[in-house]
Amino acid sequence: MPEGHVLHRQARLQRRRFAGEVVRTASPQGRFDEGAARLDGQTVAEIRAIGKHLIYRFDSDDHLHIHLGLFGKFRLRRQPAPEPSPNCRLLLWTDTDELHLAGPTACEVLDPGAIDALEARLGPDPIARPADGAERFAARLATRSIPIGKALLDQKVIAGLGNVYRAELLFLLGIHPFVPSKEVLAHEVDALWDLSVIELVEGERAGKIVTVDPADLGRTRRSELGRGEKLYVYKRHNRPCRRCGTTVVAADIDGRNIWWCPSCQPER
DNA sequence: GTGTCATGCGTAT
DNA sequence: TACGCCTGACACG
Numbered sequence A: 001m002p003e004g005h006v007l008h009r010q011a012r013l014q015r016r017r018f019a020g021e022v023v024r025t026a027s028p029q030g031r032f033d034e035g036a037a038r039l040d041g042q043t044v045a046e047i048r049a050i051g052k053h054l055i056y057r058f059d060s061d062d063h064l065h066i067h068l069g070l071f072g073k074f075r076l077r078r079q080p081a082p083e084p085s086p087n088c089r090l091l092l093w094t095d096t097d098e099l100h101l102a103g104p105t106a107c108e109v110l111d112p113g114a115i116d117a118l119e120a121r122l123g124p125d126p127i128a129r130p131a132d133g134a135e136r137f138a139a140r141l142a143t144r145s146i147p148i149g150k151a152l153l154d155q156k157v158i159a160g161l162g163n164v165y166r167a168e169l170l171f172l173l174g175i176h177p178f179v180p181s182k183e184v185l186a187h188e189v190d191a192l193w194d195l196s197v198i199e200l201v202e203g204e205r206a207g208k209i210v211t212v213d214p215a216d217l218g219r220t221r222r223s224e225l226g227r228g229e230k231l232y233v234y235k236r237h238n239r240p241c242r243r244c245g246t247t248v249v250a251a252d253i254d255g256r257n258i259w260w261c262p263s264c265q266p267e268r
Numbered sequence B: 001g002t003g004t005c006a007t008g009c010g011t012a013t
Numbered sequence C: 001t002a003c004g005c006c007t008g009a010c011a012c013g
Helices: A004-018 A033-039 A112-120 A133-142 A163-172 A186-206
Strands: A024-026 A044-050 A053-058 A063-067 A073-078 A088-093 A097-102 A106-110 A249-253 A256-260
Touching (some): A004 A053, A004 A073, A004 A097, A004 A186, A024 A033, A033 A088, A033 A106, A063 A112, A106 A112, A133 A186, A163 A186, A163 A256
Antiparallel strands (some): A024 A088, A044 A053, A063 A106, A088 A097
16 A cells, blocks of 8 residues: 555665566456566666656666555566466566556556656646756645645645645644645745655655654664654544644545544644 | 455546 | 455455
């Protein structure tokens, strides 16, 4: 269940194994037979992530585009690797390493133009830290009257945030999720961008989302936080806020749940 | 074993 | 706003 940090981390790990290598490809499940046949035996030129998308560029200029959606999963293994799941859409391997991909929303071969178009429709990606990222994020927010809690999931506004990060970032900055995007103050917009960079880069490094300041739980390091202690509000409906003890509440925005602390994130 | 839910998104209505 | 798609983990019996 992937937000942008997962894709960037996968890009980094897969790059280490497959960049510059001739790879074999297959589709055990059969639903990517044509693409796998086309890519089989090609050399990987580059692997990168943009927001929640992962892109392989091959020497032929064929591109492999992967989007995990809600269910997609990568498994990266050393050879000899275990049997892939029967649902394995893409199997990609060398003599030393093997990648299993199951459940993606997208696994397709695209030409360079389609990759450009994909990139053009995405907002700034905090992990890529573009120099004009904060400006572009602010500009896209300023045109929206939708709640900030909805805008943060719009990949045209900012690329890579998902349901966990949106809830946690809004908590950390004390912003109620239903505040209209236009009414979020300029310094808060800047802080949202800056904190997105910090949290996603840290998530990429750690391979998990941990937003809780250990001091709030009487610890000194994030590594001392146990299971179920890593997040402030995500999925904590009816439980006490880790900062102030107020009961965390939940609501539905466009079919996605959002959680917040009514005291730390007051209505305006 | 069955049922439910999930860190997503595109398309139709 | 609703629905379809995609898989697997976990709760419950």
